Amino acid sequence: MWRLLWVAIAFFSLVATVNAQRKTEPDDGKPIATIPFQLIDKQLIIPVLVSGSTDTLHFIFDTGAEVTILHAPTAERLKLRKSGEVFMTGTNNSMVKTGSTTINALYIRELRMPYVKVYLENLSNLGDVDGIIGIALLKPYIVKIDYRRQQLVLYKPGKTPIGNTGRLLHFQLNYTTPVIDASIQLTDGRRLPGHYHITTGGDYGILFNWPYVDKNKLNTILPTINTDPVQDLVKILYYINSSVPELELGGRSIKQVPVSYCKDIDDLGVFTEIAGSIGYDVWKHFTLTINYNKQELYLE
Template sequence: MPAYAQRRGSPTAAATDNTKPVAIIPFQLVNRQVIIPVLVSGSKDTLHFIFDTGAEVSILHTTTAARLQLKSAGNAFMTGTNNAMAKTDMATINALYLKELRLPYVKVYLENLSNLGPVDGIIGVALLKLYIVKIDYRSQQIVLYKQGKTPVNNAGRLLHFQLNFSTPVIDASIQLPDGRRLPGHYHITTGGDYGILFNWPYVDKNKLNTVLPTTNTDRVQDMLKVLYYINSSVPSLEMGGHSIAAVPVSYSKDIDDLGVFTEVAGSIGYDVWKDFTLTINYDRKELYLE
């Protein structure tokens, strides 16, 4: 007769107990990016990944993949910030470790990330959505909980969000220099090294390029081409009852991050989130700002 054994305690209770974190991951802020330490199977070296709620997939730097002797397991298409499609090799990491958390068989896209500085990869939503994610900028740590009810020790204000493909989108509004307020839907992009990055259709529709004074310009290499950004600022950004003054903003005619359900005004990045602790419950579409 077959015999079945189980660990002590209730498996059902253990599966739904999200009051204690499954991992606490320290991070560093480098060039306004959240950088976390990562270990992978077959290597003793600590790798450094950007932790980005705005990246829909996980990416491994091609140089790092070669060092790890990872072989391509086929290819797929990736979309850059200007919606241009690029054919990209893919590979599978047997196991990826975030401190005490082990993630088996992680699919990664192989891309040259040399323009991002000394990083080995990007952790995207494909992995983040498996957990409740708390990003504490003050303590510089990321706390991961099992899916379920958002932990009761969270003291932030609740905002419900929608998903644009896999990226959380919240409602917010900006104040223009002439005093007008413009509402919009914005991606939550912790890996964005900006305050707000507008989509060009939103800029063009609301004539922001004629309303916002130019502070300076940037020339940035994207996946496929060089992009030219115009930088400015808005008097304030309001979201979930919080008002943030003098927010830096950028836009480019090549930036159009399409919305699957509605117009997306742009993305909110590090220069805004750095003043908060964010708790993101992907399963219940809840964002707490503390």
């Protein structure tokens, strides 16, 4: 299950910067790329090509991923040599050393993304995937995630396209990950507000951070449905699964939302307390349009 909320620390920078190649024709408001995706085990999978290979690779698109990850066996198959080392932290904050390399060009349909720095990690626990891509694709464009049609629609940066009928939410950035305000309702009727990461790659409804759980005594309030062992970068973590009667965000309410928590989960916030991450089981109810540069999220 996709619950490895890691941060990569490079020797010279916190996050790899990827400059996507853009077309130069005037902006007519039309999409510049439409990328089909598959939903496999609640993962949004997009097709990717890399320079020097004709094989189609399969990457998870995750708005909560601050760096681009390449499955280490895939890198070996593509004969990509490790060019550096970085330290990565898992959800339990244990540091591990891993390799990095640079892909000369990464292609996603019409898009060409040159000199993409990737971090090498074994992703076998995520199924048949070759990598994870998130902020690198999110930053340079306005990205529409249409779950009904199963496609990503990319627009040039600037104003959100005319005709968008979604409810506008403004978000903040925690490092480079978008964060929105939302509230949950408990069985006793209380509402708890919080700041949540937008994590389209999360195979859950809400994954709480332990400090938020402990502060609000959620572990004593929420009924346990089952437990779930998950292999982290370093050790097996044990998640407790439950549900909350309601999640409210942007004036929209979703009933009976599945939630999880674990004592090892503490995804630190740079500006404020982070309550947790909101994943697929919530976002599947909407079409999302994310304007990263304007820090706008539209929910339809």
